[in-house]
Amino acid sequence: MKALCWQGKHSISMKTVNDPRLLNPHDAVIKVTTAAICGSDLHLYDGYIPTMKKGDIMGHETMGEVVEIGPAVRKTKVGDRIVIPFDIACGSCQHCHDEEYSLCDNTNPNAVMADKLYGHSGSALFGYSHLYGGYAGGQAEYIRVPFVDTNSLLVPSGVPDEKVLFLSDIFPTGYMAAENCGIKRGDTVAVWGAGPVGQMAIRSAFLLGAERVIAIDHYPGRLAMAEKSGAQVINYENSDSLLDELSYLTGGRGPDACIDAVGLEAHGDTFMAQVDRVKAAVGMATDRPNVLRQAIQACKKGGTVSIPGVYGGFLDKIPFGAAFGKGLTFKMGQTHTQRYMKPLLERILAEEIDPAFVITHRIRLEEGPDAYKMFNEKKDECIKVIIRMH
Amino acid sequence: MRTDLPENSSPATARKSAPTREQLRDAPQLRESVTVRCTPLEAYAIWRDFKKLPNFMTDISQVEMISPTVSHWTVDLPRGPKVEWDAEIIHERPGEMISWQSIGDSQVTQAGSVRFRPAPGDRGTVVSLALSYAIPGGKLVEVATKLMGEDPKTMVITNLRRFKAYMETGECPTVEGQPSGRDENDRESETH
Numbered sequence: 001m002k003a004l005c006w007q008g009k010h011s012i013s014m015k016t017v018n019d020p021r022l023l024n025p026h027d028a029v030i031k032v033t034t035a036a037i038c039g040s041d042l043h044l045y046d047g048y049i050p051t052m053k054k055g056d057i058m059g060h061e062t063m064g065e066v067v068e069i070g071p072a073v074r075k076t077k078v079g080d081r082i083v084i085p086f087d088i089a090c091g092s093c094q095h096c097h098d099e100e101y102s103l104c105d106n107t108n109p110n111a112v113m114a115d116k117l118y119g120h121s122g123s124a125l126f127g128y129s130h131l132y133g134g135y136a137g138g139q140a141e142y143i144r145v146p147f148v149d150t151n152s153l154l155v156p157s158g159v160p161d162e163k164v165l166f167l168s169d170i171f172p173t174g175y176m177a178a179e180n181c182g183i184k185r186g187d188t189v190a191v192w193g194a195g196p197v198g199q200m201a202i203r204s205a206f207l208l209g210a211e212r213v214i215a216i217d218h219y220p221g222r223l224a225m226a227e228k229s230g231a232q233v234i235n236y237e238n239s240d241s242l243l244d245e246l247s248y249l250t251g252g253r254g255p256d257a258c259i260d261a262v263g264l265e266a267h268g269d270t271f272m273a274q275v276d277r278v279k280a281a282v283g284m285a286t287d288r289p290n291v292l293r294q295a296i297q298a299c300k301k302g303g304t305v306s307i308p309g310v311y312g313g314f315l316d317k318i319p320f321g322a323a324f325g326k327g328l329t330f331k332m333g334q335t336h337t338q339r340y341m342k343p344l345l346e347r348i349l350a351e352e353i354d355p356a357f358v359i360t361h362r363i364r365l366e367e368g369p370d371a372y373k374m375f376n377e378k379k380d381e382c383i384k385v386i387i388r389m390h
Numbered sequence: 391m392r393t394d395l396p397e398n399s400s401p402a403t404a405r406k407s408a409p410t411r412e413q414l415r416d417a418p419q420l421r422e423s424v425t426v427r428c429t430p431l432e433a434y435a436i437w438r439d440f441k442k443l444p445n446f447m448t449d450i451s452q453v454e455m456i457s458p459t460v461s462h463w464t465v466d467l468p469r470g471p472k473v474e475w476d477a478e479i480i481h482e483r484p485g486e487m488i489s490w491q492s493i494g495d496s497q498v499t500q501a502g503s504v505r506f507r508p509a510p511g512d513r514g515t516v517v518s519l520a521l522s523y524a525i526p527g528g529k530l531v532e533v534a535t536k537l538m539g540e541d542p543k544t545m546v547i548t549n550l551r552r553f554k555a556y557m558e559t560g561e562c563p564t565v566e567g568q569p570s571g572r573d574e575n576d577r578e579s580e581t582h
């Protein structure tokens with residue numbers, strides 16, 4: 001089959017590889033119909049996540065048709081159309097039982113590596129480095145899905161791929177980020193990053209009753225999309241002081257909750273951001289937490305900082321004193337996608353939201369390498385790329 | 391768990407009988423525990439069925455039962471010599487614990503125990519493993535690292551994690567045999 005493979009920093013190639021097969025009794029093999037490129041893939045593309053190997057198959061936002069099932073599969077049937085969550089859960093451990101699927105104990109064959117780095121390993125992820133299990137991803141014609149009964153959402157017939165594809169990641173991710181804010185009547189939520197995750201977080205914050213959402217980015221096209229969703233927007237490049245502006249807009253209290261939908265590759269021209277870039281380049285720090293710092297500084301006393309943006313290693317100069325002094329709550333982590341897929345499908349079917357609004361580019365697999373470059377450089381007003389597979 | 395001397399490293403002492411009490415008292419001890427979502431009796435039953443251990447303890451090739459309490463273990467790793475030993479159960483309380491010791495002229499001398507206790511708040515069973523090794527003429531860590539490319543502690547944790555996965559899900563996670571962009575190279579290197 002054909003697949004998009006990581007070849008090194010800033011290098012993705014389409015390669016012909018072996019077809020996947022069943023490796024364990026609860027596996028299924030899926031013929032991929034549509035996949036997407038995620039902002040998280042860019043962290044791999046930019047070489048920020050360690051333990052990638054040349055040739056690894058990319059992709060974790062995937063859906064398709066079941067073509068083969070293992071002997072222990074109970075619910076899923078050949079021919080089912082399913083959406084596949086990006087985190088791989090076993091469905092039986094204590095964390096899965098508690099619906100903390102991305103913290104599953106049993107799916108990462110390299111758990112010992114993550115145990116050493118983080119204290120404990122989270123679940124495996126599709127196409128996301130060997131630290132996270134080394135599973136082949138879904139930007140490919142076929143994909144093997146472990147524990148398919150847990151790691152699938154059955155799509156009702158007649159619903160087009162584009163409407164449900166983002167249940168694999170960014171819609172649940174934006175939704176969980178908003179849910180983690182514990183939104184109450186009258187609340188203002190500030191969202192850093194108006195990429196696909198930020199866009200889903202903005203919509204979700206409104207769905208969960210936010211009075212006002214303030215979106216922060218520097219791409220006019222992305223800010224315009226946020227505005228369409230009802231957000232007030234700030235282009236941080238045109239703002240003398242983002243923190244002053246946020247304070248002014250919230251009557252001096254600060255946003256009730258701040259969402260960091262940017263993560264470890266935050267841009268910025270502040271002095272600290274420059275320092276971060278240099279430190280990351282020379283290996284003294286791994287992540288560039290510019291947005292996280294601002295979110296902590298801006299957040300109201302007793303407020304919540306919700307972090308869907310990915311961090312991987314060591315963060316420098318985090319104003320922990322401010323966080324402590326203001327009694328902030330932090331919520332973060334990989335999304336427990338399986339927890340949200342069904343209820344969010346209901347919202348889609350009830351026409352409360354159509355997540356397809358973020359799609360700007362529809363491509364074929366062979367256009368993948370160019371699409372990565374375009375998405376990374378945010379060229380051609382690119383917000384979300386989907387790949388139509390067959 | 392198992393380890394051994396490479397064939398060439400102290401032939402004179404490599405085949406000694408069971409460790410003396412002194413040897414084991416001074417031997418390195420490994421202690422690791424894992425919490426498994428099952429009852430102590432279920433965990434005990436799977437563990438006690440030694441023949442099935444290779445299902446999840448992947449570096450053990452085979453376990454044969456010689457008698458109800460004596461078993462014969464074989465480890466045959468691609469990077470190391472084939473290693474075999476006999477072990478005898480010294481003490482066991484069904485659903486609670488098993489302890490064993492290697493016996494006879496074996497290449498590996500070890501003593502170990504595994505305990506099964508209910509975790510607090512209905513969180514399953516805590517499985518705690520303790521192992522002591524006495525390897526005449528060899529240093530355990532060096533030898534094991536040479537054989538396996540891993541230290542014994544990592545091997546113990548890996549095996550406990552796999553035991554947990556097997557108990558909770560009926561399988562152990564793997565990506566071995568999946569496709570990658572390295573496939574072409576494999577094909578090329580096979581044909582050249």
Ligand SMILES: NC(=O)c1ccc[n+]([C@@H]2O[C@H](COP(=O)([O-])OP(=O)(O)OC[C@H]3O[C@@H](n4cnc5c(N)ncnc54)[C@H](O)[C@@H]3O)[C@@H](O)[C@H]2O)c1
Pocket residue numbers: 038039040041042043169170173192193194195196197198216217218219222236261262263264265266267268290291307308309310333334335383
């Ligand atoms: N927690 C999870 O499970 C999960 C799931 C999916 C994605 N993510 C993460 O969410 C983040 C966003 O993903 P995406 O797909 O939207 O990516 P993206 O790259 O398309 O969007 C990131 C946006 O952040 C903006 N940005 C950069 N620096 C900024 C700054 N200083 N202030 C304000 N905005 C800034 C960029 O201009 C861009 O529009 C990534 O870190 C991704 O890895 C996490």
Ligand SMILES: [Zn+2]
Pocket residue numbers: 038039040041060061086169170
């Ligand atoms: Zn993603």
Ligand SMILES: [Zn+2]
Pocket residue numbers: 089090091092093094095096097103104105106
């Ligand atoms: Zn699990």
